[in-house]
Every structure is written in structure tokens, then in C-alpha cells.
Amino acid sequence: MPPKKGGVTSxxxxxxxxxxxxxxxxxxxxxxxxxPQFPHFLTGLNIARDLALVRSEKKYADIxxxxxxxxxxxxxxxxxSACLSMRTGYTLQAFPTLRAALESAELMEYLxxxxxxxxxxxxxxxxxxxxxxxIRAELPETKTRSKIYDFxxxxxxxxxxxxxxxTSYDVDDLTTAVQVGPTAPRSPxxxxxxxxxxxxxxxVRTMWESDESVASADWVTRFQxxxxxxxxxxxxxxxxADITDAG
Numbered sequence: 001m002p003p004k005k006g007g008v009t010s011x012x013x014x015x016x017x018x019x020x021x022x023x024x025x026x027x028x029x030x031x032x033x034x035x036p037q038f039p040h041f042l043t044g045l046n047i048a049r050d051l052a053l054v055r056s057e058k059k060y061a062d063i064x065x066x067x068x069x070x071x072x073x074x075x076x077x078x079x080x081s082a083c084l085s086m087r088t089g090y091t092l093q094a095f096p097t098l099r100a101a102l103e104s105a106e107l108m109e110y111l112x113x114x115x116x117x118x119x120x121x122x123x124x125x126x127x128x129x130x131x132x133x134x135i136r137a138e139l140p141e142t143k144t145r146s147k148i149y150d151f152x153x154x155x156x157x158x159x160x161x162x163x164x165x166x167t168s169y170d171v172d173d174l175t176t177a178v179q180v181g182p183t184a185p186r187s188p189x190x191x192x193x194x195x196x197x198x199x200x201x202x203x204v205r206t207m208w209e210s211d212e213s214v215a216s217a218d219w220v221t222r223f224q225x226x227x228x229x230x231x232x233x234x235x236x237x238x239x240x241a242d243i244t245d246a247g
Contacts, residue, residue, distance in 0.1 A: 089182025
């Protein structure tokens with residue numbers, strides 16, 4: 001957080017009890033007046049649940065579908081965790097879990113497209129014995145997804161710009177405070193719910209494409225409408241929109 005020239009950098013550090021109370025108040029406020037993108041994310045989560053339930057009735061024996069389901073649920077839990085961080089006032093802390101969700105969803109897509117590598121993934125051998133960042137280069141829209149990953153990665157790490165936007169506020173023209181506990185971002189547009197919406201659409205799309213036969217026509221229509229509203233994030237065609245400047 002760049003201190004103000006000729007100004008003062010102060011601290012805001014409430015008692016632990018007050019911090020916990022502030023978290024609850026932030027969560028209550030988010031329930032009363034949710035961010036416009038949060039209900040949109042919940043729509044995607046309901047679509048994800050409907051797909052998971054209908055898939056469970058098929059009782060897959062193919063290990064690929066078992067692995068995809070585990071990764072699908074991991075991605076959804078990452079997104080729920082990120083949204084909880086944002087709803088309780090810890091927006092900066094949402095970025096690592098958004099990045100983790102992207103990594104899990106990309107792994108889902110890769111394994112679905114390369115089922116012959118699933119056993120290797122399970123064993124953690126071969127290419128999967130090391131960092132799996134190489135997967136990004138093997139998927140469509142490599143440049144776009146790399147740009148998205150770099151954006152999330154930037155705010156995951158302790159860069160001063162991120163700290164300034166998400167953990168400080170202006171007390172007056174000369175004083176900036178750094179805060180411990182829930183902190184409202186300097187602008188609501190900087191709350192990255194848009195990534196949660198796009199990533200849930202991406203993960204659901206991959207699960208559906210792994211076995212399109214299980215979904216009803218009604219579900220397909222609902223999902224395609226949702227996917228369109230999420231800009232068909234990282235779909236091979238049409239090209240994914242550049243949203244790295246979006247909140």
C-alpha cells in the first residue's frame with residue numbers, strides 16, 4: 001500500500017471478538033444485499049447439482065468419471081470457499097481459491113480429453129509427478145487462460161497493488177489505514193464474483209461434455225442459457241472474452 005506523500009499510514013486492528021463480530025455482520029449484510037453476481041453464481045451451482053444428481057443415477061464404472069466427479073466437487077467447493085471469503089469481507093483471500101478452482105477445472109478438461117492419462121494421474125506418475133501447470137498449454141484458448149491465471153496469480157501473491165485495493169482504506173485526504181479483519185474493497189467492481197460465475201460454467205460444461213447422454217433437454221437449455229451469460233468461459237469456440245479487467 002503506497003503511503004500518501006506527506007501523509008500518514010495508520011492501522012485498524014480491532015479486538016479479536018470485534019473482528020469475529022464484523023465477519024458475522026458482513027455475512028448478514030451480504031445476505032440482505034448480495035452482490036449482483038452472487039445470485040448468478042448460485043444459479044450455476046443449482047445447475048451443477050442437477051447434473052451431479054442425474055449422473056449419480058448412472059453408477060459409472062469407468063474410473064475416468066469417478067475422477068472427474070471428485071475434481072468437479074473440488075472445483076465447486078473452491079468456488080463456494082471463494083464466495084464465502086468475499087461475502088465475509090476477505091476479498092483478497094478469495095483469489096487463491098479462485099486460482100485453485102481454475103486449476104481443477106483445467107485438469108478436468110484435460111483428463112476428459114485424454115482419458116488414457118487418468119491412471120497416470122491417479123498414480124501421480126509421469127507428467128503428473130510434477131507441477132501440472134503444463135496442462136494449460138495443452139488446452140484450447142491457451143493464451144486467454146494463461147492471462148486469466150496470471151491475473152488471479154497476481155492477486156494471490158503479496159503484491160502492493162492488491163494490498164492497497166483490498167486491505168486498506170482512506171481515512172481522510174492525508175491518512176490511509178491498513179486493516180486486519182473484514183475490509184470493503186475500494187470499489188465493488190473489484191469483488192471478483194465474475195470469476196466464480198465463469199468457472200462454475202466451465203466446470204459444468206466439462207462434466208456435461210464427458211457424457212452428454214445423461215442430461216435432459218430442459219437441463220441442456222438451462223445450462224446453455226447460463227453458459228451464454230457467463231460468456232462461454234474458455235470454450236474453444238467462440239473465443240473467450242477478455243475479462244481480466246473486470247471485477
